[in-house]
Amino acid sequence: MTTPPVLDIEDLQVRFRARHGVVSALRGPDLRLDAGGLLVVVGESGSGKTVLATALLGMLPSNAEVTGSVQVLGNQVVGASSRQLRALRRDHVALIPQGASTALNPVRTIGWQARRTVRTRRLDPQQGAARIDLELDASGLSPIDTRRAYPHELSGGMQQRVLLALSRAADPDLVIADEPTHGLDADLVDATARRLLEVQQTGAALLVITHDLRLAAALGGETAVLYGGDLLERQATLPLLDRPAHPYTRGLIGALPERGANPIVGSPPDLSALPPGCSFAPRCPLVRADCTTALPALEPIGETGMVRCPYHHEADQDMASHAAAPEQDRHAPR
Amino acid sequence: MWRMIGVRLLSLPAIMLAVALLTFALMWASPYDPAATYVAALTGQDGASQEVRDAYAAAWGLDASGPQQFWAWLTNVTRGDLGISREVPGVPVTRVLLDRLPATVLLLGASTVIVLVLSLVLGVLAARFRGSPIDTGVRMLSYVGTFAPSFWLALLAVYFFAIWGGWLPAGGTGDVRTETGIELRYLILPATTLAISQLGWFTLFVRDTLLDRMRDDHVRFAEAQGASRTGALIRSALPNALLPYVTLAGAHLPELIGGAILIESIFGWPGLGNLARRAAVSVDVPLLLAIVLGGAVLTVLGNLLADIGYRLLDPRTRRSPA
Numbered sequence: 001m002t003t004p005p006v007l008d009i010e011d012l013q014v015r016f017r018a019r020h021g022v023v024s025a026l027r028g029p030d031l032r033l034d035a036g037g038l039l040v041v042v043g044e045s046g047s048g049k050t051v052l053a054t055a056l057l058g059m060l061p062s063n064a065e066v067t068g069s070v071q072v073l074g075n076q077v078v079g080a081s082s083r084q085l086r087a088l089r090r091d092h093v094a095l096i097p098q099g100a101s102t103a104l105n106p107v108r109t110i111g112w113q114a115r116r117t118v119r120t121r122r123l124d125p126q127q128g129a130a131r132i133d134l135e136l137d138a139s140g141l142s143p144i145d146t147r148r149a150y151p152h153e154l155s156g157g158m159q160q161r162v163l164l165a166l167s168r169a170a171d172p173d174l175v176i177a178d179e180p181t182h183g184l185d186a187d188l189v190d191a192t193a194r195r196l197l198e199v200q201q202t203g204a205a206l207l208v209i210t211h212d213l214r215l216a217a218a219l220g221g222e223t224a225v226l227y228g229g230d231l232l233e234r235q236a237t238l239p240l241l242d243r244p245a246h247p248y249t250r251g252l253i254g255a256l257p258e259r260g261a262n263p264i265v266g267s268p269p270d271l272s273a274l275p276p277g278c279s280f281a282p283r284c285p286l287v288r289a290d291c292t293t294a295l296p297a298l299e300p301i302g303e304t305g306m307v308r309c310p311y312h313h314e315a316d317q318d319m320a321s322h323a324a325a326p327e328q329d330r331h332a333p334r
Numbered sequence: 335m336w337r338m339i340g341v342r343l344l345s346l347p348a349i350m351l352a353v354a355l356l357t358f359a360l361m362w363a364s365p366y367d368p369a370a371t372y373v374a375a376l377t378g379q380d381g382a383s384q385e386v387r388d389a390y391a392a393a394w395g396l397d398a399s400g401p402q403q404f405w406a407w408l409t410n411v412t413r414g415d416l417g418i419s420r421e422v423p424g425v426p427v428t429r430v431l432l433d434r435l436p437a438t439v440l441l442l443g444a445s446t447v448i449v450l451v452l453s454l455v456l457g458v459l460a461a462r463f464r465g466s467p468i469d470t471g472v473r474m475l476s477y478v479g480t481f482a483p484s485f486w487l488a489l490l491a492v493y494f495f496a497i498w499g500g501w502l503p504a505g506g507t508g509d510v511r512t513e514t515g516i517e518l519r520y521l522i523l524p525a526t527t528l529a530i531s532q533l534g535w536f537t538l539f540v541r542d543t544l545l546d547r548m549r550d551d552h553v554r555f556a557e558a559q560g561a562s563r564t565g566a567l568i569r570s571a572l573p574n575a576l577l578p579y580v581t582l583a584g585a586h587l588p589e590l591i592g593g594a595i596l597i598e599s600i601f602g603w604p605g606l607g608n609l610a611r612r613a614a615v616s617v618d619v620p621l622l623l624a625i626v627l628g629g630a631v632l633t634v635l636g637n638l639l640a641d642i643g644y645r646l647l648d649p650r651t652r653r654s655p656a
Contacts (some may be wrong), residue, residue, distance in 0.1 A: 057558055082563075090560025097558065102551040107573050107649055116569065120561045150649040163555075 038221025111147030228279030417620030438605030457540025480534030584640020
């Protein structure tokens with residue numbers, strides 16, 4: 001292949017030096033995304049998914065130690081100068097931030113923010129403005145009224161559409177959506193997914209970070225599951241939701257209301273004291289002695305998938321009994 | 335918004351009455367006898383006879399009870415008569431105030447401009463270069479400026495700039511034939527010294543608010559689009575940081591007025607602050623009451639203006655255009 005992938009992450013490790021010790025936020029996930037590709041990164045809070053998005057933009061705080069490699073269109077992000085990072089963000093990447101209500105400047109009109117986007121991205125003023133108006137119009141917003149409005153005068157869904165329109169102004173190669181359904185009603189989830197898929201259809205690579213499995217189902221593509229900074233499973237989204245391999249993924253799906261709403265017992269790991277082995281071992285119903293000594297390797301699964309659990313084949317019958325007798329788990333060691 | 339302005343203006347008389355009552359009570363409770371002080375000043379000797387003092391007290395109504403005196407003063411005030419000053423003998427208080435007002439307004443105005451401009455510049459610099467020697471330097475100076483007594487700073491400034499360097503006058507107003515009666519170079523030391531006493535607070539406030547706002551999602555969003563840190567700070571964070579800054583500016587006006595009493599006295603500035611000190615020392619009740627009331631009015635109006643400014647600047651509290 002001559003053209004580099006839009007996004008190529010190899011052994012990305014992120015640690016934060018904090019007062020009470022070192023917090024490991026990411027422990028070396030490998031992820032790759034080609035032009036026109038779609039990757040959904042699923043995880044609970046503390047799984048490292050937001051750190052991942054921030055690391056891709058080179059916007060981690062100064063107490064973060066980053067090793068490994070993140071390449072956007074062949075440009076290395078780890079260790080890049082702030083000038084290089086700015087150029088990369090400006091010319092190739094668009095972030096749709098979490099929380100549409102706070103991602104717009106409360107004291108400026110949407111029109112002002114649209115002009116700022118055009119200026120910052122170094123677009124032609126007329127063409128950039130026309131493009132944003134087109135995007136607003138396509139998402140059912142009146143460009144004139146919307147430009148005149150302040151963020152607080154728009155609903156959450158409208159703010160979301162404004163952010164999406166702004167992010168598309170420069171035809172980015174990589175669009176990162178951080179929790180795009182955060183705080184949105186269920187009926188807006190599908191609409192948001194449709195708008196995101198339109199972005200993908202223009203040829204941009206789309207990385208969606210979410211804890212919302214319904215959004216993943218509506219999007220398709222590939223899904224990666226993060227837990228405690230480790231990549232636990234990666235598969236095409238629909239097979240993953242249908243036949244999850246890793247016990248953690250099974251637990252996530254089992255926790256959905258329509259699948260019985262059985263939450264995973266225990267709490268997410270303490271990132272400043274991760275166990276030496278599998279980060280999910282303390283909560284895993286299938287845990288074996290060797291799970292707690294060394295991090296299992298990723299094993300291929302299905303056509304293109306990977307799972308980080310040597311016992312996932314045995315999961316089926318064990319998980320069935322686990323679901324039948326949830327009381328036992330209350331006494332499981334944390 | 336009009337409702338807020340109305341409520342504030344309607345509450346103004348009540349505030350003024352309370353302030354007047356408190357000031358009057360304090361002066362009434364003070365061990366200094368206005369009659370004795372005045373007679374002593376007139377005759378140049380301390381031990382004026384009791385008859386002279388009684389005659390004076392009777393002539394000025396000082397033999398009446400405290401509440402009666404206050405009531406008499408209050409009824410006069412409602413007719414627009416603030417009484418007659420004794421510190422500036424025989425001149426109506428209103429006249430004295432109007433004569434002194436321009437100098438104080440000039441001093442307060444110049445100090446306010448210095449505080450606002452310098453605190454914004456220094457605060458933005460410190461926030462932009464957080465953790466660098468610039469930041470450390472600005473913070474150190476802010477703490478020193480805030481906690482150093484203003485009279486001490488004033489004396490230091492006089493010593494350094496007037497006595498040792500000889501660059502600036504130590505006090506006074508210079509050639510009174512200028513338009514305001516004040517030469518501008520006489521303004522530099524008092525205005526700067528007064529400003530420094532407030533500058534630290536304002537600078538640290540700008541710095542800390544900016545650093546808070548820099549963590550806001552929309553500022554991060556601007557940076558994610560490729561905006562520079564400086565650009566995001568000035569265009570996205572600063573307008574949001576300015577909202578509480580406006581309120582702070584209004585709330586700190588009384589401190590500036592209070593500071594002016596010391597600064598005007600040290601620099602011999604012909605303003606109301608200097609006059610207030612003299613009125614207090616010579617137990618000139620009508621004059622002091624009037625100045626304190628004026629300060630109260632300025633404080634209320636300053637806060638009101640700050641709140642109006644806040645509402646005009648923040649689109650969330652402003653009625654949206656239809």
